[in-house]
Amino acid sequence: MIEKHLLKLRARDDVGDEEEKAIRGLVSHTVDIPADEIFIRAGRELSESTLLLDGWMARAKDLQSGQRQLAELHVSGDFVDLHGFTLKRLDHDILTLSKCRVAVVPHHRLKELTGRFPQLTRLYWFMTNIDAAIQREWTLSLGRRTAISRMAQLFCELRLRLQVIGLAHNNSYDFPLTQVELGECLGLTAVHVNRTLQQLRRKGVLELQQRRVTILDVDALERIAEFDNRYLYLERRRH
Amino acid sequence: MIEKHLLKLRARDDVGDEEEKAIRGLVSHTVDIPADEIFIRAGRELSESTLLLDGWMARAKDLQSGQRQLAELHVSGDFVDLHGFTLKRLDHDILTLSKCRVAVVPHHRLKELTGRFPQLTRLYWFMTNIDAAIQREWTLSLGRRTAISRMAQLFCELRLRLQVIGLAHNNSYDFPLTQVELGECLGLTAVHVNRTLQQLRRKGVLELQQRRVTILDVDALERIAEFDNRYLYLERRRH
DNA sequence: CGCGGTGTTGAGACCTGTCAAGACGTGTGG
DNA sequence: CCACACGTCTTGACAGGTCTCAACACCGCG
Numbered sequence: 001m002i003e004k005h006l007l008k009l010r011a012r013d014d015v016g017d018e019e020e021k022a023i024r025g026l027v028s029h030t031v032d033i034p035a036d037e038i039f040i041r042a043g044r045e046l047s048e049s050t051l052l053l054d055g056w057m058a059r060a061k062d063l064q065s066g067q068r069q070l071a072e073l074h075v076s077g078d079f080v081d082l083h084g085f086t087l088k089r090l091d092h093d094i095l096t097l098s099k100c101r102v103a104v105v106p107h108h109r110l111k112e113l114t115g116r117f118p119q120l121t122r123l124y125w126f127m128t129n130i131d132a133a134i135q136r137e138w139t140l141s142l143g144r145r146t147a148i149s150r151m152a153q154l155f156c157e158l159r160l161r162l163q164v165i166g167l168a169h170n171n172s173y174d175f176p177l178t179q180v181e182l183g184e185c186l187g188l189t190a191v192h193v194n195r196t197l198q199q200l201r202r203k204g205v206l207e208l209q210q211r212r213v214t215i216l217d218v219d220a221l222e223r224i225a226e227f228d229n230r231y232l233y234l235e236r237r238r239h
Numbered sequence: 240m241i242e243k244h245l246l247k248l249r250a251r252d253d254v255g256d257e258e259e260k261a262i263r264g265l266v267s268h269t270v271d272i273p274a275d276e277i278f279i280r281a282g283r284e285l286s287e288s289t290l291l292l293d294g295w296m297a298r299a300k301d302l303q304s305g306q307r308q309l310a311e312l313h314v315s316g317d318f319v320d321l322h323g324f325t326l327k328r329l330d331h332d333i334l335t336l337s338k339c340r341v342a343v344v345p346h347h348r349l350k351e352l353t354g355r356f357p358q359l360t361r362l363y364w365f366m367t368n369i370d371a372a373i374q375r376e377w378t379l380s381l382g383r384r385t386a387i388s389r390m391a392q393l394f395c396e397l398r399l400r401l402q403v404i405g406l407a408h409n410n411s412y413d414f415p416l417t418q419v420e421l422g423e424c425l426g427l428t429a430v431h432v433n434r435t436l437q438q439l440r441r442k443g444v445l446e447l448q449q450r451r452v453t454i455l456d457v458d459a460l461e462r463i464a465e466f467d468n469r470y471l472y473l474e475r476r477r478h
Numbered sequence: 479c480g481c482g483g484t485g486t487t488g489a490g491a492c493c494t495g496t497c498a499a500g501a502c503g504t505g506t507g508g
Numbered sequence: 509c510c511a512c513a514c515g516t517c518t519t520g521a522c523a524g525g526t527c528t529c530a531a532c533a534c535c536g537c538g
Binding site: 059121186226231 | 281282298300301302303306307308310322325326327330331350353354357360361362364365367368369370371372374375376377378379381382383384423425426465469470472476477
């Protein structure tokens with residue numbers, strides 16, 4: 001059930017048997033959520049965190065005008081609001097982009113864990129810092145990359161993140177977002193997303209149809225993105 | 240010496256005597272750094288973290304073209320690379336925007352602290368999550384806000400952050416960045432920064448001269464920014 | 479006194495947004 | 509099985525915000 005979460009952790013660090021047991025003991029129950037719902041609203045008092053088992057979720061902030069910006073995408077195995085454990089309430093919404101199944105982790109269990117497993121605590125702290133690194137890369141995209149480079153960056157990132165949890169094969173993966181939602185990640189309008197996608201298609205670099213991405217030329221895509229995967233911290237740490 | 244750091248922490252949570260002693264015990268020594276230097280280069284192996292005592296620093300990422308994006312500004316009292324404790328190496332540079340004095344905190348002392356003070360560990364984890372929240376707000380700015388709104392947002396944020404550590408009086412504070420650097424925060428060119436600043440001036444909302452910001456109309460500035468301070472987590476937490 | 483960094487201004491180009499219309503696809507109800 | 513509705517995708521024309529390039533002013537400092 002939380003296999004993908006363990007895959008994600010073990011891509012970064014060793015997780016021993018006792019630690020694995022502690023992690024498995026965090027989950028209280030699972031919940032199914034329909035697509036396109038706001039699962040956690042900004043500002044709500046939190047007493048549990050959410051481990052995404054299946055589906056896609058996102059962190060979203062919006063302006064009064066209704067314009068929305070997604071700050072990070074989440075896939076299976078991600079703790080979508082682990083930062084809520086220390087923050088107590090979020091500064092953004094958490095929403096579903098597809099049907100989702102999540103595991104609920106009560107904060108009191110996390111608190112107990114931080115008392116008993118300093119090593120695991122540092123690992124989870126580390127994981128929230130990786131989220132921050134991902135958001136930083138998006139900041140660079142939004143601030144300095146062109147539309148096509150931004151889009152290429154995102155698809156490169158997702159390829160690697162999905163590979164870690166076994167959800168990308170032959171540089172192809174499911175991608176349930178609409179073009180509007182893709183635009184909300186990239187700070188673009190849907191119209192421009194459409195045109196930018198066509199540029200990538202015309203270059204023979206990437207295909208996106210029926211909610212599935214196929215990268216035809218990884219090198220070219222990474223060149224367009226100026227992609228440097230080190231911000232994903234995909235190798236094991238030395239201590 | 241680390242008074243401002245304690246002010247920052249205590250704006251968010253209680254810090255008892257024993258904890259304060261532990262915090263003071265973290266620092267090994269202090270270092271002075273000239274302005275406009277890359278203090279920590281992305282990817283470097285880290286064995287210590289850096290507490291900014293005085294001056295301004297920033298997190299920066301750049302593209303091959305030399306275009307640079309700042310991801311966060313740091314002022315006195317900020318741990319500029321506390322995330323480096325768990326990450327072991329940074330995905331971005333840390334640079335000085337003015338002359339700086341910093342306190343050096345060896346990672347082995349932080350590690351010891353995480354074993355002995357779970358409560359303090361959660362507090363420092365919390366602080367890195369606030370950094371992430373700040374970066375998220377910048378993401379919203381870069382993705383969706385107009386130039387003038389983005390700029391207003393930044394000056395609102397700094398007003399509050401500097402107030403906490405006693406470096407803002409009468410809605411006025413020192414701001415050592417050049418217009419080029421301000422543009423690197425906002426994803427704008429220096430030329431456009433200049434024109435946007437003039438807009439704010441013309442509206443009678445804000446003045447910036449001789450490296451000092453004076454906010455003439457806080458309400459108006461916050462309205463332009465659609466500013467909502469909750470992402471700064473400036474009230475004490477309940478546990 | 480001259481120089482380099484910084485700030486300012488103007489003209490024009492370009493990327494992306496806006497508005498609007500139509501195509502396509504899929505599910506629903508008659 | 510068809511008709512329709514709705515969301516999504518696509519395309520075109522035009523507008524507008526921001527960038528680029530260039531020149532000049534200002535100023536502190538060596």
